Amino acid sequence: MILAEELTKILSSDQVTQNLTILQQHSQDESFHEPHLPDVVVFPKSSNDVSRILSFANEHRIPVVPFGAGSGLEGHAIPVQGGITLDFALMNRILEIYPSDFCVKVQPGVTRLQLNKELKKYGLFFSVDPGADATLGGMAATNASGTTAVRYGIMRDQVRDLEVVLADGRTIHTGGQAVKSSSGYHLNGLFTGSEGTLGVFTELTLKVYGIPECVMAARAAFPTVKQALNTATSILTAGIPIAKMELVDSRSILQMNRFQETDYPVMPTLFLEFHGNDNGLEQETAFTRLIAEEQACVDFIYESDSKERKKLWKARHHLSYAFRHGSPGKHIEGTDVCVPLSCLADSIEHARKKMEEADIDGAVIGHIGDGNYHTLLVIDPDDPNDRKKAHEINKAIVEFALQHGGTCTGEHGVGLGKIRYQRTEHGNALDVMMDLKRLLDPNHILNPGKLFPMSSPSTLNIN
Structure with missing residues (x-):
């Protein structure tokens, strides 16, 4: 099967490309993880487009990886098994603003700065600021947060409803516009942070706030x-x-x-x-x-x-730019963990000690109101010894966090980099997560190889 030709039977030809430059652009994110080319990049324009793509991919067991702005830090958008990359650049409309309800409905390709520019006209703003001008779909997929989480909460706290296309092409809604609900399972919480492994977001209803005086x-x-x-x-x-x-x-x-x-x-x-x-x-x-x-x-x-x-x-x-500017030719490798506030000081001192012992320069910074801190390691990407040291520092930091009741990631997400720590952190609960994955995506086509190791889709010849 020639994948691009088959997809043009579903979509228009201008929505499907195998241009090498575009494939390369979608082979990586901002992380240090090794790039991998998708077989094809598709630009859906609607929820119906996404539904038809997933139905086709599920039938033929072809991997599908959502792509927002490519600003992730743990390899979430890298198509490690090839297949179809879904780029949401054409699904970037702000659909509705509900000022009296303090919420907004958007497509997944809308960025946070784009949204805030429009909300300002209503005296409102969207609170989550991960630093990069990320897409809201990607922010929901990774449960992003950032500097304002201490006051306004993380991405999961802002989601009132998600329109999600499942692996088999079915479309569901996970909530509504109401401020709260006691009805049914909390699907907003399940899908937010699922990193594209349970479904693909095509619409988001999000909480917004009044601009402070x-x-x-x-x-x-x-x-x-x-x-x-x-x-x-x-x-x-x-x-x-x-x-x-x-x-x-x-x-x-x-x-x-x-x-x-x-x-x-x-x-x-x-x-x-x-x-x-x-x-x-x-x-x-x-x-x-x-x-x-x-x-x-x-x-x-x-x-x-x-x-x-x-x-x-x-x-x-x-x-990060300050360290890059001061270290020409070096790479900044970042990671994050989150710990209880009571052991944050010890955690930060431990991280700095490990960096000094390894003779690796860099930063230790934190969103300390919620116990989330980051290390930025300045390394030579072509030096195997530097990469080994960075891996060992990251491992020591994560293990310290887990030993003290913390988590391996507070906001970057699991992606590729934190898979190895999932069993230690979650124990038997990881099996429940994997059962949910099998239930919703039995052919393992949705962002395979992320969050936890699962068997890969048995793909046809898609060259």
Whole structure:
């Protein structure tokens, strides 16, 4: 069977391509995992297109891998077994905004910045910010979060309904527009974070929020990581309306100063953001400063001017670029874990110790309000020894997290990189997950090789 020719019988010819450049673009994401070419890339325009593609692929046992912006960090969109890549670039419409219901209905190819630009007209915004301008379909598939999760929650908390096409081509809805429901199983929670292994999203109904009257940003430096984290815990205990709470270690501050020509104290530093009203935030920011000073804070500044806030947050968001800029020819290998807040300080110190022992440079940063932290490892991608060290550091960090009641990934997802830890983390519950996979995708065509090892589809000759 010639796959592209068969697919053009289902779709128009301009929706199907085997152009080598486009195949290469869809062979990788932002991760360090080895690229792999799909056999064909398809650009669906509707839910019906997706349904017909999956029915065909299921009948012939051809792998299907959804693709959003390619900004994933664990190889989710890499078609490791070839087959069909579904690119949702043509399904990028904002279908409906419901201002009074604080929700929006979108197609999966809509990006978060595209959505927020439109929502701003209504005085609303979508809260989840993973850093990259990712597609909302991809963010739901990986259960993305980011800097605002401490206040507004993660992607799973924003999903009210998903339109999902199953492996056999059936289309279902997992929820509705209501704020809550006690009816039936929580399918929103099941499909969000399933990384394209249980179904393909063709429509999302998401929760949105009112733009706060006032936003303030702050930066606070401390002699030790422990003091910074004690401050973070006290802020949360006090019920201060914190919207962002990020920890950046001293090595990273040094790199920021070099890259952006800033003069921040080279110490563990909290980057904070507050959402509320003018009078309230003046008091909350002053209270936060007192809390920080009790933990020997040596430098506390805050900004309400939008330009100055963006400048402050630029230092945090551009950290990866700062290390890339300072290490020509090197590669940044990132990973994440999430631990209980009570052991976050020990976890971060453990990560830094492992990096120093291996003589690997890089950053340790965290969304410390929810216990999620990242390491950015600066390595030579052509040096097998560097790659081995990075693997060992990642392994040690994950094992430490699992030993202390944490998870192998807080927001990046499992993809290819964290499969090996699933049995350790989930135990017998992994068997339940695999049973669900077999039930919904018995021929294993949906993003095979991700989340957990499963037998691959028995494909026909599709050259």
